[in-house]
């Protein structure tokens with residue numbers, strides 16, 4: 001091979017090597033570019049997520065500030081001394097009038113020119129400051145006050161088959177409330193008084209109200225629900241008056257079931273403390289005890305109390321002749337949860353893989369109300385994605401959402417205590 005040939009060969013091979021080198025460098029640049037764009041989009045995504053989280057945190061902060069503010073004002077409201085309830089007897093001149101207080105005596109009091117003169121007529125109810133007896137506000141008419149806080153259903157549409165996992169409780173409620181209402185003669189024949197009242201106790205959302213409504217439905221009784229915290233009024237004498245009215249209303253509407261929810265709001269152990277607020281609550285409790293004692297259950301009125309806090313109830317309430325039976329309404333066990341899930345998914349369009357037994361085993365510790373919420377949320381997930389079937393995933397996401405909410409509720413409750 002001539003020297004020229006050798007040089008040509010050398011040139012060609014170095015060219016090839018150069019080309020190869022350039023190509024591999026180009027490949028390297030391309031892959032670096034690709035990595036770079038991936039890293040960039042990843043970073044952008046992270047930045048966007050951080051911005052979203054920042055907004056969420058800001059919103060959460062605003063929500064908590066609002067919650068804290070409302071909790072503070074709620075605490076202030078309950079700390080303020082109750083006002084005296086009175087009725088206007090005569091309106092005089094120069095912003096004065098005579099009133100008769102609910103505790104008995106009459107007073108000549110002043111009123112502010114800013115009050116609406118149209119409302120200041122004889123017979124109107126007003127609230128007086130306990131110290132100065134000045135008129136603080138004009139109250140709604142007696143009839144309105146009766147209705148607030150009371151739920152009256154002529155015939156609730158709840159039947160026993162809509163209650164899951166409470167077979168034993170249903171038997172007890174049938175025996176102690178339904179039977180005296182349906183067959184009072186059985187008790188007359190034997191010569192005993194039917195149990196006067198039953199107390200359902202257990203965690204929130206376990207079916208206490210349902211049981212009371214189911215009895216009312218079964219006995220065609222009017223269902224009168226009052227949340228006992230409604231008895232705790234600002235005005236002296238108002239709570240006791242409301243207790244009297246509830247029992248009078250039940251007599252008018254008999255057969256009737258009086259369902260007093262959150263009984264612990266008025267029936268907590270009597271305190272030694274002497275704040276006027278506590279004295280008002282104790283006055284209301286005394287009225288409730290008097291109504292229960294004086295109450296001749298002719299078998300046409302059933303009384304059902306409910307509480308999540310049986311441990312703080314005043315023992316006076318629990319002696320025989322008042323609330324004779326205490327029935328625990330616990331969180332549902334596995335079988336109870338299956339029944340409750342079946343009840344609340346009865347009309348739902350479920351995917352064939354939606355396994356309620358599995359769901360029930362994964363929801364230990366949830367109440368009936370939680371399980372109802374899980375079914376509703378699962379349906380919402382399907383609706384949001386425009387599907388016509390609710391899948392297992394929807395249920396799993398729903399359980400997570402309900403558990404998160406439980407956690408939030410717990411947090412707000414603790415936050416409330418912290419700022420009290």
Ligand SMILES: Nc1ncnc2c1ncn2[C@@H]1O[C@H](COP(=O)(O)OP(=O)(O)OP(=O)(O)O)[C@@H](O)[C@H]1O
Pocket residue numbers: 162163164165166203204205206207208209210211261306307308340343367368369370372
């Ligand atoms: N055992 C149950 N079977 C079926 N549904 C239930 C059951 N328990 C609760 N639920 C569902 O939860 C809702 C709330 O139940 P309910 O009002 O009876 O609870 P509660 O025990 O009275 O609660 P609270 O103590 O907070 O007043 C019911 O309307 C129902 O949809």
